[in-house]
Amino acid sequence: DTGVSQDPRHKITKRGQNVTFRCDPISEHNRLYWYRQTLGQGPEFLTYFQNEAQLEKSRLLSDRFSAERPKGSFSTLEIQRTEQGDSAMYLCASSAGQGAGANVLTFGAGSRLTVL
Amino acid sequence: GENVEQHPSTLSVQEGDSAVIKCTYSDSASNYFPWYKQELGKRPQLIIDIRSNVGEKKDQRIAVTLNKTAKHFSLHITETQPEDSAVYFCAASLGTASKLTFGTGTRLQVTL
Numbered sequence: 001d002t003g004v005s006q007d008p009r010h011k012i013t014k015r016g017q018n019v020t021f022r023c024d025p026i027s028e029h030n031r032l033y034w035y036r037q038t039l040g041q042g043p044e045f046l047t048y049f050q051n052e053a054q055l056e057k058s059r060l061l062s063d064r065f066s067a068e069r070p071k072g073s074f075s076t077l078e079i080q081r082t083e084q085g086d087s088a089m090y091l092c093a094s095s096a097g098q099g100a101g102a103n104v105l106t107f108g109a110g111s112r113l114t115v116l
Numbered sequence: 117g118e119n120v121e122q123h124p125s126t127l128s129v130q131e132g133d134s135a136v137i138k139c140t141y142s143d144s145a146s147n148y149f150p151w152y153k154q155e156l157g158k159r160p161q162l163i164i165d166i167r168s169n170v171g172e173k174k175d176q177r178i179a180v181t182l183n184k185t186a187k188h189f190s191l192h193i194t195e196t197q198p199e200d201s202a203v204y205f206c207a208a209s210l211g212t213a214s215k216l217t218f219g220t221g222t223r224l225q226v227t228l
Contacts, residue, residue, distance in 0.1 A: 042221050107161070
């Protein structure tokens with residue numbers, strides 16, 4: 001386990017379909033974050049977990065978005081009834097949550113969503 | 117919530133010159149300020165960070181300065197090289213929550 005893994009790397013879907021992304025964090029990290037990045041912009045915070053608890057959700061996260069981290073390890077981000085505005089790169093990151101590296105986020109390569 | 121502004125949006129320098137990117141933040145309670153480098157099609161990668169109890173930090177050709185009173189921090193890259201070409205993002209976070217708020221990015225191009 002050398003980094004944060006995300007799957008799939010690319011997803012093309014039709015408007016109205018549901019999609020799910022998976023993130024496997026660095027194994028010893030107890031914090032996991034989801035960000036969304038659109039072209040030419042910085043990553044925007046969506047939500048984060050400490051272990052299995054979802055501690056914060058952004059106002060950007062509409063009711064169509066749901067994230068889980070059931071066992072405090074991997075996480076899933078589901079988007080229901082996708083809209084063209086959901087097209088973006090969905091980045092996952094993890095951090096140790098304590099100690100000297102508490103705030104240091106390590107990002108995955110992202111899952112790029114295209115909604116037609 | 118926190119708001120981070122970043123300037124300039126694009127920066128072109130000649131190889132060997134220095135590059136400076138500036139950010140301001142709105143929440144005086146923010147205490148952690150990382151800088152990420154993102155190459156085209158790749159993940160953001162941490163290059164340097166600074167905490168609010170430190171005014172300056174240096175790592176080889178890269179340095180970051182923080183002015184808490186003015187609520188701004190800057191990234192300095194000296195002796196730029198073509199491989200420094202990328203988009204650079206500043207960010208800020210508050211306390212142990214470590215939810216990062218990012219700036220809009222600076223596209224740095226180092227020309228030969």
